[in-house]
Amino acid sequence: MSFDILIRNGRVVDGTGNPWFWSDIGIKDGRIAAMGDLSGEDGEKVIDASGLVISPGFIDIHTHSDTVLLVNPTGDSHIMQGVTTNLIGNCGGSVAPVSEPMKRRYEVMLRRYDLEIDWTTLGEFLEKVEEKGTSLNVASLVGNATVRMAVMGMERRAPTKEELKEMKDLVAEAMEDGAFGLSTGLFYAPSGYASTDEVVELAKVAAEYGGIYATHIRGEGDPLIEAVREAIEIGERAGIPVEISHHKAMGKRNWGKVKETLRMMEEARRRGIEVTCDVYAWRAGSTGLTATLPHWVHEGGLERLLERLRDPETRQRIKREMAEGTPGWESIVHEIGWENVMISGCPGHREYEGKRVAELAEEKGVDPYDFAFDLLIEEKGRVWMVIFGMSPEDVATVIKSPLSMIASDSSAIAPRGPLGEGKPHPRTYGNFVKVLGEYVREKRLLTLEEAVRKMTSMPAQKLGLLDRGLLRVGNWADVVIFDPDRVASRATYLDPHQFPVGVEWVIVNGVVTVEKGKHTGARAGKVLRKSAIRYGKRL
Incomplete structure (x- = not known):
């Protein structure tokens, strides 16, 4: 033959x-x-x-390649390390169903990539990926934040019965278009505006199609134990397999808690709840700088967020809640401090990239909160960060667990064009x-x-x-x-664009x-x- x-x-x-x-x-x-x-x-x-x-x-079960696949269909940063399949739509944020609030949220980014949203449903987006062609296999989840925005915008309240039914119908539509399950990013707004009961109702729909429930839990630092307990509860009540995304313990005072959360997962499995987790091989995470702000600051969308940061009285309230923490919301700054927050992407100030917020604020002679808020106002929210908050021992504990799989929590980018800018987390490469x-x-x-x-x-x-x-x-x-x-990573926090x-x-x-x-x-x-x-x- x-x-x-x-x-x-x-x-x-x-x-x-x-x-x-x-x-x-x-x-x-x-x-x-x-x-x-x-x-x-x-x-x-x-x-x-x-x-x-x-x-x-390699199958990367937690990526954020989504629209990046249309900008960089060759998926260089992933394919070059052996990844052949990406699961997109994680952390509550999928590319569909498309709504005006969603378009407004991503307008600046899409303009930067010269990309237009000309699809409405997940099925239409997947067809567009097929037409464009891609070096990677692509599968998708449907995100509760995207679904919520389509029905309720950026409102921070419980849905009416009619709104809940509409959200469930949108989840069903995405599942019929080929989604592999439901994702949430309960740490973020508006995903985190959803109660446990609301998530259970959406997860039940995904379960009917044999889907999974993948979750960036409500907190990975001080609320870690309660957040894992909630994820397990959702799996049990909805009858759906659970995937706890990028599992970690954030903040020094929480180091070691992963032993307890892994024990909780093992106990849940003994009760018949299929729960697993994924993990990346680094002691730092990465997300947008707006994620440091309390959930209520995000209500109404980006323009309302920026208005609140401009208002002196509201700014003081935000500072206080970030510094002290508040019940039901995880403050990254409270857990790790500004000295552990590195600016990784800032289009208007490339010279800030690779430096810590505390360091930059000291250079400017200003309070680090004010520096961060003013930067967000100036950049219209387009600032990304790398946050150093995990212990190497915890990372190793989760990697070694029989319940964990490896995932990158990154996008399949390239060291050229707009995707080659900034200092993205080295896990990307x-x-x-x-x-x-x-x-x-x-x-x-x-x-x-x-x-x-x-x-x-x-x-x-x-x-x-x-x-x-x-x-x-x-x-x-x-x-x-x-x-x-020989196999090894060459990417570093200060020089990440290396194959x-x-x-x-x-x-x-x-x-x-x-x-x-x-x-x-x-x-x-x-x-x-x-x-x-x-x-x-x-x-």
Whole structure:
């Protein structure tokens, strides 16, 4: 038999977690056609994997690539580290259903990328991705914040019965368009305006279609225990598998709490609640600077937020709540301080990038709160930050847990054009390879087989991707070939736009997309849709 691609002489780590084994792999028509001793066969393209490891393509279950896929369809920062599949729509923010409040929220960003929202539903967006072509496979969740904005705008109140029904209908529509579940970002507004009961009602709809519930919980610092308890409760009441996103304990006084939260997950599983988590391999997180502000400040949208920051009396109230914390809301600044907040993206002041807020405020001779508020006003909210708040020991504890899988919490960008600006979190270019280089090879926290399972079959199983995530005959040929002795991240907080070393080949749906460490430009990715089955009947 002649194959399209024949991979010889590699050590196969197949994604199951079982020990590696020697095997050739023959690929034909986008799928794995044969494995074993294929010495008598030939291929149109033959790859010699001597000294290298062959594994399934990595599945990133928590990304924010969304509209970035239309700006950078080659997905460089992810594909170059071996990621072949992105799950988008996380943290409550999906690309649909589109509404005027959503358009206003993203107007400046979209203008910067010369991008127009010309879709309304998730189905229309996914069709647009297919038309454009992408190097990555793409699957999506539907976000409760996006759904809420479509029905209630940025209002901070409970929905009426009619509004709740409308939101449930929008979730059902997205699930019928192929969404893999519901996401929330309860730490953020307006996602966090939703009560537990409201989220349960939406999650029940996703559950009817066999979806998952992925959540950036309500708090990852002081409220961590209660927030994990809420996530488990939602899973139990809605009858839906739970994925706790980028699990961590933020702020020094909360370090060590992940042992308790992991114990809570284990206990929930004993009660029949399918709960797992994902984690990135860094001790810092990243989000927008507006996330430091109390939820009520966001009510009414960005213009109202900026008005509140301009008002002296309101500004003092905001300062006080950020400094002291308030019940039901997590204050990042209260937990870690301005000295641990680094500006990572600021279009109007590139010279601020890579510096801490406390440092910049001291240089200006102003209070750090005033510096941050004035910067947000000047930049119209377009400021991003990296926040240093986790302990390396906690990161290692979560990575090692059998309940965790690896995810980047980043976008598939490129070191060129508008996406190459700023200092994005280095996980964007190096999360998966950092696990392989540091936590497997150097620290030996995980075996290679365990690490690969957390990046491949474990997220595939969570999402119900039955023909991806494992190297087996009949599966789609998403394959990574890397050097276990060299693979490593080169990205740093101050110089993040650097591709990794050691990833030699990446194959997506049987098409070579990275060859000898270079992107080929191929766009062989597929849009993955969950089958729209409700109550056992195909719709």
